[in-house]
Amino acid sequence: MIVFNNVSKIYHMGDEVVKALDHASIHIRQGEFVSIIGPSGSGKSTLMNIVGCLDTADEGEYFLDGMSIKRYSEKSLAMIRSRKIGFIFQNFNLISTMTAEENVELPLIYQGLSMNERKARVKEALEMVDLYPRRKHTPNQMSGGQQQRVAIARAMASKPSIFLADEPTGNLDQATGRQIMQIFHHLHEQGNTIVLITHDEHVAEQADRSIKIMDGKVYDETVGKEETDVPVSASAEETPSEETRQSRKEDPSA
Amino acid sequence: MILQSIKMALKSIKTNKLRSFLTMLGIIIGVFALVVLVSLVSGATNTITESISDIGSDMISVTMLDWGANNRLSIKEVESLADKLPNVAATAPAAQGSIDAKTKLKTENVMVYGTTPAYAEIQGYKMKYGRFLMKPDCENHTNVVVLNHDAAITFFGRDNCIGETLKLNGRAYRVIGVVDSGNQQMSMMSMLLNGGGMYTVYIPYTSLIRLASGIKLSVDSFYASAVDGNTGAAKDEINDYMMDKYGDEDMFYIFSQSEISEAMDKVTGTLSLLLGGIAAISLLVGGIGIMNIMLVSVTERTREIGIRKAIGAQPGVIRLQFLIEAMTLSIVGCLLGIVLSWITLQIINILANVSFGLSIPVILLSVLFSSGVGILFGIYPAHKAAKMKPIDALRFS
Ligand SMILES: Nc1ncnc2c1ncn2[C@@H]1O[C@H](COP(=O)(O)OP(=O)(O)OP(=O)(O)O)[C@@H](O)[C@H]1O
Ligand SMILES: [Mg+2]
Numbered sequence: 250m251i252v253f254n255n256v257s258k259i260y261h262m263g264d265e266v267v268k269a270l271d272h273a274s275i276h277i278r279q280g281e282f283v284s285i286i287g288p289s290g291s292g293k294s295t296l297m298n299i300v301g302c303l304d305t306a307d308e309g310e311y312f313l314d315g316m317s318i319k320r321y322s323e324k325s326l327a328m329i330r331s332r333k334i335g336f337i338f339q340n341f342n343l344i345s346t347m348t349a350e351e352n353v354e355l356p357l358i359y360q361g362l363s364m365n366e367r368k369a370r371v372k373e374a375l376e377m378v379d380l381y382p383r384r385k386h387t388p389n390q391m392s393g394g395q396q397q398r399v400a401i402a403r404a405m406a407s408k409p410s411i412f413l414a415d416e417p418t419g420n421l422d423q424a425t426g427r428q429i430m431q432i433f434h435h436l437h438e439q440g441n442t443i444v445l446i447t448h449d450e451h452v453a454e455q456a457d458r459s460i461k462i463m464d465g466k467v468y469d470e471t472v473g474k475e476e477t478d479v480p481v482s483a484s485a486e487e488t489p490s491e492e493t494r495q496s497r498k499e500d501p502s503a
Numbered sequence: 504m505i506l507q508s509i510k511m512a513l514k515s516i517k518t519n520k521l522r523s524f525l526t527m528l529g530i531i532i533g534v535f536a537l538v539v540l541v542s543l544v545s546g547a548t549n550t551i552t553e554s555i556s557d558i559g560s561d562m563i564s565v566t567m568l569d570w571g572a573n574n575r576l577s578i579k580e581v582e583s584l585a586d587k588l589p590n591v592a593a594t595a596p597a598a599q600g601s602i603d604a605k606t607k608l609k610t611e612n613v614m615v616y617g618t619t620p621a622y623a624e625i626q627g628y629k630m631k632y633g634r635f636l637m638k639p640d641c642e643n644h645t646n647v648v649v650l651n652h653d654a655a656i657t658f659f660g661r662d663n664c665i666g667e668t669l670k671l672n673g674r675a676y677r678v679i680g681v682v683d684s685g686n687q688q689m690s691m692m693s694m695l696l697n698g699g700g701m702y703t704v705y706i707p708y709t710s711l712i713r714l715a716s717g718i719k720l721s722v723d724s725f726y727a728s729a730v731d732g733n734t735g736a737a738k739d740e741i742n743d744y745m746m747d748k749y750g751d752e753d754m755f756y757i758f759s760q761s762e763i764s765e766a767m768d769k770v771t772g773t774l775s776l777l778l779g780g781i782a783a784i785s786l787l788v789g790g791i792g793i794m795n796i797m798l799v800s801v802t803e804r805t806r807e808i809g810i811r812k813a814i815g816a817q818p819g820v821i822r823l824q825f826l827i828e829a830m831t832l833s834i835v836g837c838l839l840g841i842v843l844s845w846i847t848l849q850i851i852n853i854l855a856n857v858s859f860g861l862s863i864p865v866i867l868l869s870v871l872f873s874s875g876v877g878i879l880f881g882i883y884p885a886h887k888a889a890k891m892k893p894i895d896a897l898r899f900s
Binding site for chain 2: 298328358360
């Protein structure tokens with residue numbers, strides 16, 4: 250469960266102040282598939298970094314599974330990332346000197362798993378994304394779509410409960426994008442929480458619901474009282490999400 | 504986790520072969536200098552101390568310095584010291600002279616020692632043939648002579664020459680024994696210590712008085728051995744006795760073999776320390792090279808560090824990884840240095856026909872020191888990597 254309570258992130262660029270997140274409040278339940286949509290520079294990545302405990306809020310509080318992460322040490326945050334969070338980055342973020350299987354194995358080493366357990370999990374994860382035959386390849390020997398699938402396998406292998414994906418299909422063609430989305434649907438069906446960041450409406454539509462973000466301000470209809478200051482126009486934009494959720498079920502690709 | 508880190512470290516060394524080698528060069532040279540120099544010094548020291556202990560390290564020598572003193576030691580008095588002083592086992596007066604020796608085969612200058620039977624015991628001589636001087640020889644000042652091995656070979660062409668005659672200053676002496684000369688170094692050493700030649704012969708003290716002018720009944724120098732290796736106690740007793748007799752420490756000089764060893768140890772200890780110090784400095788310089796390259800590596804791999812942190816690496820794990828990388832660099836450098844030293848010593852051994860071996864303590868020391876250098880100079884870069892904020896590291900390009 251992910252709860253943001255008036256979270257702000259402020260960057261100072263010289264005299265200029267950039268509010269990457271401006272009193273954002275969100276509420277994502279366990280097992281939900283949520284998309285976060287907004288234009289470039291609206292603060293999507295900033296939001297994801299805070300959700301993933303890579304970054305901390307300047308104001309407000311973030312509760313992960315009911316615990317405020319405010320007072321956690323770097324070490325505890327690393328443990329949370331290791332056990333609960335699976336990242337899929339826009340630019341893949343694979344380690345270029347390591348092969349696919351070494352990349353997938355790395356988070357398992359940090360989890361302290363035994364060699365046998367690691368080997369089994371690496372095989373399972375790479376088979377899920379159809380890349381087991383390519384396990385000995387390094388990232389620069391693979392296409393973008395393949396690299397993204399390795400990144401997804403890496404996130405899956407550590408069996409987190411929350412998957413955070415920052416524009417996972419942004420750099421890929423449509424067919425490859427659909428393939429990637431199928432994997433996310435599969436992960437969702439297994440009961441995982443999926444937070445998918447995108448600026449693509451079609452991708453956003455495939456989620457249970459969408460959270461809109463604009464200039465650091467977040468519009469999340471499930472957060473009760475805070476919605477009073479949400480502009481009318483933004484609330485209107487949220488109505489289609491209910492329809493898209495139903496339409497997704499008829500979509501054969503889903 | 505440590506095993507994984509070592510694997511990763513070796514891999515990153517392999518992927519940057521040239522750079523890693525240049526980085527390790529400082530350590531390689533440092534270890535090479537340390538191991539080769541100290542091995543050479545300790546090899547030389549061993550050879551010398553072996554020679555010294557061959558001579559017998561519990562031997563004490565006493566030399567009179569004031570030739571004009573009137574109450575000089577007599578042979579009897581010197582011999583009685585063994586009974587009077589509890590820690591003194593045996594005493595033997597000794598005088599020496601350089602005298603022409605002649606046989607049918609050869610005429611050559613030899614070092615003649617005039618002494619008593621106890622001399623062989625004090626010096627630890629073993630007889631190869633025949634016997635050493637005995638009491639009746641001295642009491643009757645008979646013309647008998649004991650030869651060392653070199654003298655026997657030179658003057659008679661063989662070492663079993665008992666019963667032959669050697670002419671010393673024209674007087675005929677009967678050969679009664681040949682001393683087992685031990686090893687080569689001993690003769691070298693006794694040559695150095697006594698200022699004599701390779702040919703040494705021993706005759707009764709009383710016989711030497713008749714043979715050489717300037718050698719009198721009074722004793723100018725004698726040797727003593729201690730009971731059960733209590734060299735220090737024996738030396739003190741002799742010193743007290745001499746002080747009682749002469750009341751002036753400038754009248755005589757007492758010296759024990761173990762003092763040579765001690766002086767020797769001091770010299771080589773200082774030498775080792777000096778060489779070790781020079782090597783240590785070059786190792787430190789090597790360490791700075793490692794720190795330099797580790798800092799570069801941390802910066803280059805900032806993104807990788809960010810990724811590792813994002814997928815769950817704790818700061819301590821990152822620190823350990825870079826620390827192990829620094830240590831791996833220095834230890835691999837150290838091992839290469841040791842291998843290089845070994846090769847060099849083998850070459851020296853072949854060229855100079857000696858046998859210097861690697862000194863094990865110095866190898867342990869250099870491994871220890873290199874790991875220390877690795878930790879010392881790896882800790883700052885490792886710490887820098889560990890405390891990077893994951894988000895900043897990920898954004899780095
Ligand atoms: N480290 C930083 N320093 C200064 N400003 C930053 C930093 N990170 C983000 N920002 C600013 O915060 C705002 C939100 O950035 P963010 O990366 O979250 O946008 P985004 O929604 O992910 O955009 P995109 O779709 O292009 O990835 C931007 O205006 C950006 O300039
Ligand atoms: Mg972004």
